[in-house]
Amino acid sequence: MTMSINIAINGQKLTVPEGTTILEAAKQIGIEIPTLCHLKDTNEIGVCRVCVVEVKGARNLVPSCITKVTEGMEITTNSPKARKAREMVMNLILATHPKDCLTCDRNGDCELRTLADKMGIRKIDFGAPVKDLPLDDSNPSIIRDSSKCILCRRCVSVCNEVQKVSAIGLINRGIGTTVGTAFDRGLADSPCVFCGQCVSVCPTGALTERFNLREVWQALNDPDKHVVIQTAPAIRVSLGEELGEEPGTIVTGKMVGALRKVGFDKVFDTDFTADLTIMEEGHEFLQRLTEKGKLPLITSCSPGWVKYVETFYPEFLDNVSSCKSPQQMFGAIIKTYYAEKYKIDPAKIYTVSAMPCTAKKFEANRPEMNSSGYRDVDAVLTTRELGLLIKEAGVDWASVEDSQFDQPFGEGTGAGIIFGSSGGVMEAALRTLSEVVTGKELKNLDFKGVRGLEGIKEAEVTLNGQTLRVAVANGLANAKKVLDGLKNKELDYHFVEIMACPGGCIGGGGQPRPSTPDTKQKRMEATYRADKGLPRRKSHENPAVQEIYKEFLKKPLGEKSHHLLHTSYTPRNK
């Protein structure tokens, strides 16, 4: 039973449940206390001290974000002492912080800058020298600028606790403290999987994706180049946030319209290769099931997850589907099938993909991703970069009219769209598997057991009398739990979907900030809304998919598929 606690904040009496923090209690009566390091359920360590308030009888000021109320507590949030202390702490943070706000990646959505404004900081005292630390740009996905780091540790908590990757931690001490990798090498030489969850929670410009906008502009401006863009399922429910829409707004049509205005020769839908993935992966699963191959089969769409399993659980590599991710399938198909069909020199095709993900940049850079004979995907943009591209191009979002994806890859099914949410790949696979195995039409398409933001979801599905146990995990800490369970035989599944990011791609490291549980929920709901609204909701019903098999691939797991759509994995050092 939860007890009620009577407290007073700034003289106003209120009753809150036991376990409530001062911060939460203040919010209930409409008082917002500034916070910086605090990230609910993830980073509750009270280190930045900008949220201190005065509590009667306490020797010192207390951090409101983690101090739980006690009976009779009398709190003053705006006493001269508390205000002076908060202002000075903020000033101490700002003293050594670079002042290049105008050109910073976070110009416009910097939490630190917003907070400084809200706290009325109009002068930075102390005249301390600005931090000048080396940039880590060792990898294709994430850039770390430690000079802009304010040591809030959100990234460290996410990497260690949510993702259990522990690529970064605190190094050195005192004023020399920085966030870094073991031996302070670049992320490229660390176990980092480039999921970008750290980028997603960073309040400043210390962690950003590697910008590829310049390359994309160069290609767009090159008259010799045929520039195509593919947009991932999870982008259409989040891009709007970059352009002033409410979270959960579905902007598919507008996005296509805007990208056409930006100047892409073709705007394609990654849903097409999501459907193709289901065809290949579904058949791979059936093959393993009937031929007693290695089970469970584990999905391979999430490049962060793929690097994770290569690094931490190489013993499971044979369980991972050999299917490339939809992004890479698309790249390979465009520079082969599409080039042949439309008689375009593949050397002149420039493929861009818009992804909710930072690991996709790493994936496109993997040396083996050139089965078309060229680099399959030339540039990867995150949702945030895509928003910026539209803004940079001067496209007035408000006036953009809906447009349709280009053919032949403009056709996607609901199954492809739900790839964006955790559980979506599994549900899409089950829809197709059911019909392929039973030969009967599936009436109820909604496999609700695998939906939602919960970390690990399990379900049982009976097909032709055989019960299949499936599991869905999102967030690598949950993936770890599943793998450990499989390893010590406590768990036993036939088919497992794993996404590196909490919530799946809708919570990806390349998505608009902030990516809170609430925004993720709204994006997730939007993917299922979009799915429901489509005439075709099963991958094998996609006419473009049927056509490519007829014209080019011949059959799932066939020779061409093997060459263009499948890949292999490499164990990596931690």
Added chain:
Amino acid sequence: MQIYRGHVLVCAGTGCVSSGSRKVKAEMEKQLEAFKLEQEIKVVETGCHGFCEMGPIVIVYPEGIFYCQVKSEDVKEIVEEHLLKGRPVKRLMFKDRITEEMVPHYNDIDFYKKQNRIVLRNCGFINPENIKEYIARGGYEALAKALTEMTPEQVIEEVKASGLRGRGGGGFPTGLKWGFARAAKGDKKYVICNADEGDPGAFMDRSILEGDPHALIEGMAIAGYAIGADEGYIYVRAEYPLAIKRLKIAIAQAHEMGLLGEDIFRSGFNFKLNIKEGAGAFVCGEETALIASIEGRRGEPRVRPPFPANKGLWGKPSNVNNVETFANVSKIIAKGSQWYASMGTEKSKGTKVFALTGKVKNTGLAEVTMGLTLREIIFDIGGGIINNKKFKAVQIGGPSGGCIPEELLDLPIDYDSLIQAGAMMGSGGLVVMDEDTCMVELARFFLNFTQLESCGKCTPCREGTKIMLDILERITKGEGKEGDIELLQSLAETIKSTALCGLGQTAPNPVLATLRYFRDEYEAHIKEKRCPAGVCSALTSYTILEDKCKGCTACARVCPVQAISGEVKKPHKIDSSKCIRCGACMETCKFSAIIKK
């Protein structure tokens, strides 16, 4: 058992070892053999006597003759004259600084007269590597009493009634702390000893660990029984190799005798001890950082609550006390809380061990009853200031403490009076300063220390101490500005009230205390660009007084940077732009012709 007619105690504390006691002991054994006395006289290696200034120390029993600063060349004389012929060697005895008379006995020496050695009762008397010697002095009787005659609650009540407070610095009532850990629910509990002594100049805990490790072990076992823990950790800094070695021996011997391990005294109580070596981070003396370090994580404090009593080592209820606190426990249980509470002041009971260092004649360890005045400690026990210079202040409580000026020398020492005076008991370091100490430089020194030892977790400590240090550095370099004092004050107050742990919250204390008592020195540095103590080199200059200089050229020859010029037999001159202010010229001048301004 062999009976000896005499015992020679050779101190093997770290202080005496570094001044050569190992050689003395070897020579002693050699000489005893040469004089065929090895069957009559036994040589015993003991822990620290505390009077480190006078080391190596040798005491001869049964007479109890106290020899100091014994060199291996002196050993033959001691053996031949004293041990063979029965004529104590006068010239090696302690010489009273005032009467200049030789003082043959330990207890008659001023340094020891005002002491009350409870915690240090065995240090210097017994061989710390032999458990039987500890037992012979009443050791493990308290554990037996606790286990066989008392309930855990009674043990806690007894400790509460004694008034014992944590000796690590905070002064939290020990019995109360044990009560919290006892009340906490948990299938497993831990007792942890904080032996991460890190204050500059403090070595109380090291002496206990080296000189009487069983006192700690017994105290921890009693605490384990009281709170319901069957396992303990001693977190000791790796820079104390001798302490670690002796602890290991002591733990092994206690196990062998059944005083640790399973079913101790057939009471059903089990207790085992582990040693965890710390890597020398000052912040690991903070209990939550210490626990993180034992767990193998980065040694950083975390926000409390939850307190270790509820969520400590590996998430289990844990009780953390420091070495000296545990070392008090067995005496309290053996002799009763009333006896203990009869000593000290109203709110601070018992004794406290201080490490007396700095510009004091008798440096060393002194255990005194709470309530003794600082004057008594510094002037009676410590013998006053070296070269009879003027006393200026004493830094108490290490880098977290503050300085106490002359006008407060009659302050009776207890936890609360020290806090009121802007200092704190800390672990008991006393650094005595004379008139030649610059108080701004002192504040800079301590802030530099805490700034370097900050773990970097919370903003105020990480960023704030650095900014304060920068300001102090500017001031000592003569670049102080109007407003610096106010800014220091303001930063200090904010850091004190917002830092995450004790290290940060107390880091500004040396600045606040020096500002409180020696503000004029800060002002002299800032406004007059003058260091009153003549310490800050940027603000000091050396000048040759023309009328006194004989032109002997000694100063010019000794100057390492050729800043002094002049013809023979004519007054010399110092080129201030070249001078590095080393002071060598002034020391060399026989005519007092060089002055420092």
